[in-house]
Amino acid sequence: MTNPKFNLTRRRGLQLAGATLLGSTVGLPAFAQEFPSDTISFICAFPAGSGADVLVRYFAQGVSEVAGVTVIVENKAGAAGNIAAEYTARADPDGYTVYVHAGSSTAMNYHLWTNPPIDPRTDLRGVAAINQQPFYIVVGADSPHQTIDDLIAYLREAGEDASYATSATSGRVLGAAFTNALGVSPVEVQYRTGPDALPDIMSLAVDFAVSDPVSTMINAREGRTRTLATGAGSRMQVAPDIPSLTESGLDIAQVGWWGAWVPAETPDDIVNRLNALFAEVLERQETQEFLASMGGDTWIATPAEVDAMMVQTVDEAEALVELADLPRN
Structure with a gap:
């Protein structure tokens, strides 16, 4: 001790x-x-x-x-x-x-x-x-990806031409687990904070982001982003309509x-x-x-x-x- x-x-x-x-x-x-x-x-x-x-x-x-x-x-x-x-x-x-x-x-x-x-x-x-x-997988409100399966299909096709935003250690970890499970290598763009990444998420300069829970809820509520999936192993009570990555066949529970x-x-x-x-x-x-x-x-x-x-x-x-x-x- x-x-x-x-x-x-x-x-x-x-x-x-x-x-x-x-x-x-x-x-x-x-x-x-x-x-x-x-x-x-x-x-x-x-x-x-x-x-x-x-x-x-x-x-x-x-x-x-x-x-x-x-x-x-x-x-x-x-x-x-x-x-x-x-x-x-x-x-x-x-x-x-x-x-x-x-x-x-x-x-x-x-x-x-x-x-x-x-x-x-x-x-x-x-x-x-x-x-x-x-943490959650999110896209800009104007993104063509309506579901997590849409995003997964795109990432598998785009390969290294795709990109995603992270701004915290937990986000980096979930992002690595997500892309590794898919066998893809999009470019990770690191930001100092979640708000710093928001303009690029909204403008679709990055294809998706791994977002902290507070930013996820606020930005979705304000219509800035769309939440596609949770990194938890099952749906959260706070967001029962958001699927978990396990529902897309990925062994991720963070x-x-x-x-x-x-x-x-x-x-x-x-x-x-x-x-x-x-x-x-x-x-x-x-x-x-x-x-x-x-x-x-x-x-x-x-x-x-x-x-x-x-x-x-x-x-x-x-x-x-x-x-x-x-x-x-």
Whole structure:
């Protein structure tokens, strides 16, 4: 385990003292009963105003309401999320520092660094899942390709004369899996962000794009693009009319997912209490509608299920990084 911090903060000491005094209370452990009693920090891996920041702040507000304490968001951007993840892993394991991010991206990062700062399987502990949100295959609204099968037929005919846009690691991975499964080699055009790629998608300068879920939903709703398929292994509840690539005979099932983590040595009672707080927020209809607007399906899971998913995702990510030929830092 990489987290070596054993020195108790003043807050941690007070909590343990309180637990001793309340040790005879019937029911939940005293430590769990009094948690949380102080400000909780949600660690966001991207800057304020980003799509990730919007999601983290939504849950900070929700958890604050159900827990009755202040929850603040600390933006620790950089290194594709590694700075925020490492900050959390090194924090005191008292439940007051919570990393809220894409588990799929965190797993991918482990294989993108020659010397990764942490191993998310052992240095972080899952608290709760939030949602599942895949990337999508999209075309411009004026594209002649009406269905995913139309696009596949065109790509097989055009070969290297075709092109597609990507703007994120997950998009690059799905794009590589899609074209590899078809046995075609269209030119990949990389953009810094999804909005940067939009003009070329709309003008048909590129034949298709691998789009993040938020951009996919917004642009389709505004009539800028047409969504042809999801990279998930099955149709999503948020977009039941969008077929999966498996329906076209392609063995592709890539689903991004978000969750929350704490330092690995955080006690069970605190982890379970945090899980319950997230679950209460996730069960709200307004939360499910918010997550749908972000292009994903709500996912409620136990801490053990989150940990198991992280292990699985880290294992799967290694082959995907190699397939997409992603550069290592």
